Amino acid sequence: MPLYKTITTPENSKVLIWKIEESYSELQEGIELTSNCKARVASMKSEIHQRGFLSVRQLLKAAGYKASDLYYNSSGKPHLKDGKEISITHSFIFSAIIISDKIIGIDIEKQRDKIGIIAHKFVDYEFGFLNREDIKRLTVVWCVKESLYKAFATDGMSFKQHTKVIPFNLNEAQTVGWIFYHGQIERYKIKFLEFEGFTCAYAIKS
Structure with a gap:
């Protein structure tokens, strides 16, 4: 199918989502x-991952880029040859990219009960406003922290120790994320959305 959703933010960032x-x-x-x-696709044992990989290249095409315009640095962070920032995600039947002049990150996750079981691994401050049964908001928090991790792209960064998500309501579809890492403090505007049992969040550095 064509693009599932396209979002253009006030910061002139563009989000493109594909349903695979x-x-x-x-x-x-x-x-x-x-x-x-071709080598990377051939090395993937799962067709789900192969199709996710190819769908991201379709998203690049939809954004006006070729597969050859994308490259990865030594830490595995994706970049575009024209200097714009890019972040990539895929989960099961959805993939997405965000492209911007600003530092950005994006993540999609399926909403599943098991996130409550692993919440203690990535939630600290946020337990002040949610609990392990709050699956939808826990999924938002995970997506936000994954987006912050992709944006900051620093080895040794911990979801639990170095990131905070400000309290939010699901119907507001936005919040603020903070990174506190060895004296560095960064603030990010967060937007999130839900569709077909999935959550997507993206972070844009303020």
């Missing part, structure tokens, strides 16, 4: 993979 319904061969149509991309 096509076959592997259909997702190959209209995109030219680099030799590195």
